[in-house]
Structures are given as C-alpha cells and as structure tokens.
C-alpha cells in the first residue's frame with residue numbers, strides 16, 4: 001500500500017524537480033543513514049528540490065498524499081535524526097544553498113548552505129558564530145533543527161542565539177515567516193525541532209563583528225579532575241572565554257594517530273582556551289587564566305604554530321576515531337559546569353568497569369560532554385556493549401543534574417533518556433505540541449518524541465530498558 | 467576489512483568534492499561512493515568521480531579513497547581505446563589530426579577542449595644526463611611549454627633527452643589495473659639510473675606514488691634557480707594530485723623566489739573541471755565544475771594563471787584564462803606581454 005502510494009507520486013515529483021533529482025531503487029540507500037551509523041533506514045525515495053519553490057511544491061504534494069517524509073540537510077546528525085525508519089521519503093535540502101541577501105548584521109540564506117559558507121559570504125569584519133566541528137559541511141537547516149553548538153557556544157550561544165527569523169513550511173502546506181518577538185514568539189520552537197514540526201525553507205541569521213584580537217592558550221594537566229576544576233575556576237575569575245575545550249588522554253592518543261596529528265603532549269588532560277576582545281581586555285584575561293592554570297596544577301604550553309594544529313585536532317577528533325574503529329557513539333549530555341570534575345571521574349570509572357575505551361573531547365566551558373565510544377558495526381555484541389555503556393553514562397549524567405543532549409539532538413538515539421529526563425505530564429505536553437503542528441504525524445516520525453515500536457534488536461537496545 | 471570500512475560517514479569530505487559541490491547529491495559525493503561500495507550496490511556515482519582525490523585531504527579518518535575507487539572501477543572500451551592512443555603521443559597527434567571534422571560527440575568534445583595539437587617535440591643529445599618527461603597530453607597540446615622546459619634545462623648546462631610517453635594516471639583512475647601497472651613498469655625500466663624531470667605535475671605526483679624516482683619540473687627549477695626576477699602578476703592553480711603530494715609547494719617557492727606578484731584565487735586546489743579525460747565522458751558535470759572554478763579564478767581579477775598540469779591548463783584556457791606553466795615563465799617570458 002505504502003509502496004503503491006509512493007510509486008504513484010514518483011512522476012509527479014519528477015515533474016517538479018526533474019527526473020534526475022528523484023532517486024529510486026538501490027541508490028536510495030545512500031540516504032539511509034547519517035553521522036549516526038548504527039541503524040540503517042529504508043527510504044522509499046529521495047527527492048532533491050533545486051530551489052525554494054520546488055521544495056514547497058514537493059512538500060505540498062507529499063502532504064496532500066499523506067506520505068511521510070524526512071527532511072535532510074547534509075546528513076551529519078550524530079543522533080540519527082534523518083534516518084527514515086519506516087520507508088519515509090527523504091527530502092534533501094542541500095541544493096537550497098543560496099545567499100539571498102546581506103545587510104547590517106544579518107544575512108539571509110537557504111537551509112542547504114554549509115555553515116562555513118555563511119561567514120565566507122559575510123563582509124570581512126563579520127562572522128557567523130555557531131561553529132559545530134562539522135561547520136565545513138553541515139547545513140544551516142540541520143544546525144537550526146538540532147540547535148547546534150560549537151566551541152564558541154560558551155560566549156556566543158548555540159544556534160538559537162543567532163537565528164533572527166525562519167521561513168517554514170507547515171504540515172498544512174502553509175508557508176510562514178516567523179520572527180523573534182516579545183509575545184508568544186514561535187521562532188524558538190523550530191530551533192531544535194529536528195524537522196518534526198515543519199520544514200525550514202530559509203533563515204535570517206545574526207552576524208557578530210569579529211573581535212579585535214583572539215588569543216589561544218593551551219594548558220596540560222596530570223589529572224582530569226584538576227583540569228575540570230580549572231574550567232570552573234576560570235569562570236569564577238569573571239572571565240568568559242570565547243572557547244574552552246578539553247581533550248583527555250584517550251582523545252589525544254587517537255588524534256595523534258590520525259591525520260590531525262598535532263604533536264600534542266601525552267597527558268591526562270589538555271585544555272584549549274580562546275580569549276577574544278580588545279587587546280587590553282584579552283591580555284588582562286590572559287593573566288587571570290594563567291593564574292588559575294597554575295593554581296590548579298596545570299602547565300601552559302606554547303605550540304610552534306600558535307596552536308592551529310591543536311585546534312584542528314580538536315575539530316577533527318570525532319571522525320579521527322576512525323583510526324580506532326569504523327563507528328562510534330557520541331554522547332553529548334550537558335552537565336552543570338561545577339559537576340564536571342565528578343562527572344569525568346565517574347565516566348572514566350564506567351569505562352573501566354565495562355572494559356570500553358571512552359575518549360572524552362568536549363566543550364568544557366558549557367559543561368557539554370562528548371564521551372566517544374567506538375564499536376565495530378559488524379559485531380552486534382560490540383554495538384550492544386557501546387549502547388549499554390552510553391546508557392550508564394547517561395543515567396549517571398542525568399543524576400548529576402545533566403540534560404540528555406546539549407547539541408546533537410535526540411534523534412532516534414537518545415529517545416529512552418527523554419522518558420528519564422521528563423516526567424509523564426511534561427512528555428504529554430510535548431506530544432500535544434507535536435500533534436498540533438503535525439496531526440497526521442507525517443513529518444520525521446519516530447524522532448525526538450519517539451512513539452514507534454522497535455523494529456529490530458538494535459532499536460530495541462536503543463529504545464527500551466532491560 | 468576493506469578500505470571502505472575506514473569511513474565513519476561523517477561527511478567532512480562533501481564540500482571538498484567538486485562533483486558534490488555542483489550536484490549536492492549524495493550519489494556524486496565521496497561518502498556516497500564509499501557507501502555504495504560498502505553496501506555493494508551499483509551507483510552512477512562510481513563513474514562520475516573525477517579522481518581528484520581532494521576528499522582524501524579532507525578526510526579525518528584517513529580513508530584511502532584513490533585506491534578504493536581504482537579497485538572498484540571497470541574501464542569502458544571507449545576509455546580504454548583513448549588511453550591506448552594517448553600512450554603514444556605521436557600516434558595521438560596523428561589520430562587527432564585525422565579526426566578533425568569527424569562527427570562523433572567524443573571527438574567533437576576533444577576538439578572543443580584541445581583546439582590545437584602539435585607533433586610532440588623530439589630531442590636527444592648524446593649520453594643525456596637528464597630525461598625530460600613531458601607527459602602524454604603536455605607533449606601534444608603544449609609543445610611550446612616542452613620547448614621552454616628544454617631550453618631552461620639546457621641553459622643550466624645539462625645534456626637532455628625528451629621521452630614522450632604516458633605515466634598511466636588516466637588508466638589508473640579509470641580502474642585499468644593491468645595497463646597502468648605495465649606503463650609504470652616500462653617507465654621504471656627506462657628511467658633506471660637516470661635523472662628524470664617530469665613536466666606535468668599530476669603525472670609527477672602519480673609516478674612518485676607508484677614508487678618511481680622523478681623530480682617535478684618545479685623542484686628541478688628550484689634547485690637550479692639563479693638570482694633572477696620576473697615582473698609579473700598572476701594567480702595560481704594547484705593541480706589536484708600535485709597538491710595532494712605536496713609538489714605545489716615547490717612551485718610556489720619558485721614563484722616567490724622570482725619575485726612574482728601573486729593574487730590568490732579562492733581554493734587554489736579546487737578541481738579545474740577537466741579531470742584527466744573526465745570532461746569527455748561527463749560533459750555536464752565537467753562543465754559545471756569548470757564554471758565554479760572559473761568563478762573562483764575570476765574573483766582574483768587575473769587572467770594569467772599558473773598551472774603546471776596540461777589538463778588543467780586546457781580547462782582554464784577553455785574558460786578564457788591564459789594558463790602558463792612554470793617553464794613558460796622561466797623561458798618564454800617575452801611572449802607573455804604582461805599588461
């Protein structure tokens with residue numbers, strides 16, 4: 001029945017976007033998963049509209065025919081938010097990558113544009129602040145839908161702080177421009193919605209003036225606990241760094257084996273700190289930060305290249321895991337900064353107990369952990385162990401006052417932690433919101449709020465408690 | 467574990483890939499191609515890869531994409547025939563001449579990109595100290611550049627022999643394992659114990675990767691440069707494989723030593739669009755890549771483009787720019803007419 005419905009609309013879709021932009025048959029499998037590779041979906045068809053008008057017509061047609069669909073940007077989601085689990089049609093938005101206009105501190109772009117291209121198209125004195133490590137490729141539509149963060153979140157905020165307005169297509173087929181406003185603004189609800197409430201057709205983004213200077217500071221620590229304490233203490237001095245990242249020993253060893261080799265010292269923890277602002281402000285902050293590093297038993301290091309390689313190593317740390325195993329889970333629980341030292345110790349303990357290598361590389365400044373857990377996809381036990389380990393870490397982080405996801409989203413990966421984090425009433429409210437926007441449950445089903453049955457062993461491990 | 471299993475599906479390679487940039491489709495992306503190999507499904511993307519290997523530079527997991535695609539590709543009869551012709555530049559030249567006016571799309575496309583061919587330059591001195599290896603396309607499409615390189619090497623006091631042949635990079639990229647190996651084997655024999663200067667920088671890169679000991683012309687020039695200057699303003703294109711192997715660094719050093727004013731283009735190593743013989747078989751994608759490249763060059767405001775690889779030079783000329791080889795700058799400067 002479903003297949004029949006989809007076959008029927010093939011020709012109509014092709015007449016909108018052109019035959020070669022509708023993908024059918026085996027090649028649809030190239031859209032069956034994203035940056036989260038543990039579960040492969042089964043898209044019934046892939047459509048790649050070439051502009052906003054085509055996208056609107058495509059979505060309206062799908063809605064009219066009651067065909068479920070998943071919007072997709074670049075497919076770098078780490079929580080499997082684009083995986084079509086039930087034969088949904090994938091609507092790829094990557095071709096909608098135009099810059100529509102730029103004036104003042106704002107720029108208007110299509111959702112398919114890569115994050116990095118926003119700054120590239122901005123005047124030289126301005127920049128787009130949210131910078132997930134995937135910024136070279138991940139799309140603005142995806143960034144908005146996951147409320148993505150990056151190393152500069154600690155000072156400039158995640159994506160939500162840089163979105164001025166979005167144009168969305170809703171499940172009724174209407175196209176609306178929603179802006180930030182003081183009264184019942186509906187803009188924020190689309191940020192982090194994972195494509196479950198509407199499709200983002202374009203976005204007006206905020207640009208920040210580039211700071212006069214930026215200064216990188218690197219410090220090594222003999223214990224993760226000391227490094228965690230230094231993070232907390234830096235903020236105590238009143239300094240708000242523009243970036244504050246941590247890499248632990250496992251991560252350092254992994255990147256040193258990858259093409260991001262940076263000759264990083266083999267230590268328990270490395271802090272990467274960036275300060276920005278006027279010359280005077282930066283130098284004053286530097287003094288304060290240096291003092292904290294010393295007091296917390298750290299030591300500053302001064303790389304030959306000023307630290308470019310270390311920053312690249314930080315940005316490439318996830319995929320560099322490829323040198324250990326072809327797949328990995330990335331958790332991203334956010335915990336209160338003050339809890340960092342204890343949480344890190346606890347995570348290490350879980351790793352030891354489970355006998356799993358856990359590499360920690362994360363946005364320390366905003367308490368956003370990224371424990372990376374490698375596994376071998378062709379061995380079911382290996383994935384099961386990785387999932388069990390992540391469940392333990394999650395439970396522990398939530399107990400310590402954390403939230404399930406700081407920036408990578410819930411997708412299909414973290415559904416069971418939603419039940420843990422929210423109580424029944426809260427979840428009900430969220431589900432009611434979803435059904436107001438999308439009564440037919442056509443938009444990216446199963447994601448964010450779940451509601452689907454496990455379809456195999458892996459989804460059962462992911463979604464159900466033992 | 468196959469080479470494809472090293473890919474973690476992060477997508478970091480996407481925007482580095484010229485065919486993805488112009489299609490924005492997973493089918494024509496490195497990640498998609500690798501996934502199709504891993505899942506064992508046949509996909510159009512395997513054929514549309516330009517084999518520029520920019521994805522390798524972008525990949526944090528160290529996926530050996532070049533090897534992977536070489537292993538899975540099967541060469542079509544048309545490609546095979548054309549490669550065989552190019553193996554012998556004299557033959558290529560005669561074939562080209564006799565094909566003028568022929569009404570086949572392949573032939574027409576070739577003539578469109580290569581407006582003029584000349585017989586390869588033959589030159590041999592007694593007991594030569596240096597073998598100059600122009601590379602197949604260079605020898606027939608840029609005879610003057612070969613001549614300039616010859617003059618430069620001779621001006622440094624060396625006895626030279628020109629060896630017109632083919633390194634087999636096209637064969638390799640199109641998956642012809644047997645023939646590409648045989649060509650390298652032949653060259654290994656002929657290069658044995660000799661000092662070889664290679665004029666096409668992507669060929670230099672390929673031969674080096676295949677274990678042959680060759681000097682790229684830029685490296686030779688760097689070691690032989692005297693205190694000389696050239697008053698010139700140019701922009702530089704970094705040919706993809708030469709860039710991957712770090713050869714473009716020496717080209718840039720020579721340019722710097724010559725005191726040439728460089729206005730950088732956006733992403734100098736972005737694919738030219740020719741992709742070896744790619745422009746012949748996939749005109750639609752090739753044309754769009756050439757357009758994107760032309761935009762990047764245009765924004766530099768320069769017409770003179772340093773390009774040390776013949777296919778790139780042809781693509782740049784096709785788009786209305788004036789490509790120059792390092793050899794042309796060193797010896798042919800009077801023709802340049804810098805304005």
Ligand SMILES: Cc1cc2nc3c(=O)[nH]c(=O)nc-3n(C[C@H](O)[C@H](O)[C@H](O)COP(=O)(O)OP(=O)(O)OC[C@H]3O[C@@H](n4cnc5c(N)ncnc54)[C@H](O)[C@@H]3O)c2cc1C
Nearest residue numbers: 073074075076077081132133139141142143145149195200
């Ligand atoms: C190696 C690596 C490093 C990463 N580092 C970071 C990091 O530092 N910080 C961080 O926050 N994230 C990071 N990520 C995660 C990922 O890159 C981000 O979540 C990114 O925003 C996803 O963008 P995308 O274009 O790939 O979206 P996709 O993966 O294609 O989609 C993500 C979600 O957005 C929805 N969506 C996409 N486009 C639209 C649209 N136009 N309308 C409606 N819904 C849409 C999809 O349905 C899906 O729910 C990383 C990922 C990888 C692989």
Ligand code: SF4
Nearest residue numbers: 483515516518519521
């Ligand atoms: S070799 Fe070039 S064209 Fe082929 S996948 Fe890699 S980047 Fe793309």
Ligand code: SF4
Nearest residue numbers: 473474476477479525
């Ligand atoms: S080839 Fe490399 S960069 Fe591309 S998706 Fe795979 S791991 Fe990532």
